[in-house]
Amino acid sequence: MSRKRAEDRTDDSGAAIALRDVRKTYNSGARTVEALRGVSLEVPRGSFTAIMGPSGSGKSTLLHCAAGLDVPTSGRVLLAGRDLSGMSDDELTEYRRAHAAFIFQSFNLMPALTVKRNVALPMLLAGRRAEDAAVLQAIQRVGLADRADHRPGELSGGQQQRVAIARALASHAEVLFADEPTGALDTATAASVLRLMRDSVTQHGQAILMTTHDPIAASYADRVVIVVDGHIATSLEAPTPETVSGALTRVASNMAVR
Template sequence: MTGTPDPQGRHVVRLESVRKVYGGAKNEVAALDNVSIGLDRGTFTAVMGPSGSGKSTFLHCAAGLDRPTSGSVLLDGVDLAKLKERELTTFRRERIGFIFQAFNLLPALSVLDNVTLPLRLAGKRPQKGAVAEVLERVGLGGREKRRPGELSGGQQQRVAIARALITRPAVIFGDEPTGALDTYTAREVLTLLREAVEQAGQTIVMVTHDPVAASHADRVLFLADGRIVDHLDRPTADQVAERMTHLGAWGTRPAAAATGQGAPR
């Protein structure tokens, strides 16, 4: 595989001058416009912005689900642009975890089989002790044989989190992971993600529209028109909500923030 992982590097994800353009010359839309940002290892980053701001494209490019039009994405020291499709698929399976709003569990499989699926797809034998440890960590000990249909929404998302953790990935990307959950269950899931960062040194990048969800992160990045226009460190829910309101016009920020370098690199 092209590239050399750098486990000791400060940034687990680094975007350099990333642009993602859709459409032709006459109707070109820049979903990401010259974004440069580094995300530190062992941190929890939330990404927010209005509809069409580029946050989903940011996640997809950072996670290797989509290739940028220009610029580079380094993940765990590997330049994703240099990987062929098969290499990229293998890299995502081994080094990246995903948590989605819709859980994306296989209904015919047990909790145990859903969690260990990434390992088995990679041709690796799940280690019983490691699997049991992950299930206990997410509060699913004793439910290994249950199927998704027998679990609550919150429990299903815990299965998805365990599945993301089992490969010990360099980074976990969450796409509105609490969007389908009630307030109490969402708080439980966010606390679980926070613990994964603080206790296991996991790196998490989460797209969300919810200021309360974002307040669990170490840093919130605000996107607008494909650019990073602002950020908050150690935010409260009220601060995030206020900033989103303040940025509602998006064009009223200082010129320095509007360059797309609103967050420190």
């Protein structure tokens, strides 16, 4: 790799995630769908950003492109300082294992493994030692200490989601991607999980990018970005449930009068 190309693949902005004029187009039969239309966004290290927007707005596509799970049609994505463009699938997989953790609506737990083994698995796959104490602490933090030796089939859906969250928190990865992480949880457990995510930012310097429909969940973030029709319509700093709800109402009103 040339010196120029190596420099192009790194980033010194201090951002854990950087999207630069990212566009994503899908072909749906004879129709072309523009899921992202020139999105530029930075998530600094040690910060928490929530993405909101109506269904079909492009927020999940934005998250997937930022995580290297989807390839932009054009533009650049930098994760933990490295440009993801041009990386092979195997390179992307290894890079994500080393630098990122994920919480998705599908729990992606291994049914044959216990809760403890599921939480430890990403660290083992990344070639890192999974400290028993750290694994058990993460499980305890999501309220599942008495289920540590159970398998996913013995847990409720909400409990399986908490295992997925413990797995992400235990890794202390530089970046955590979360897609509606509290959608399957009751109110009290959701609040507890969001506090844990907030603590991971303030205590461990983790960067979090989260999609959510819930203004209360979004209020745990440092910033809320509202996506409409594939572009960023507005953003809020130091959000509260009230300011988030107000911004969503204004965005919906603007869409209605177009």
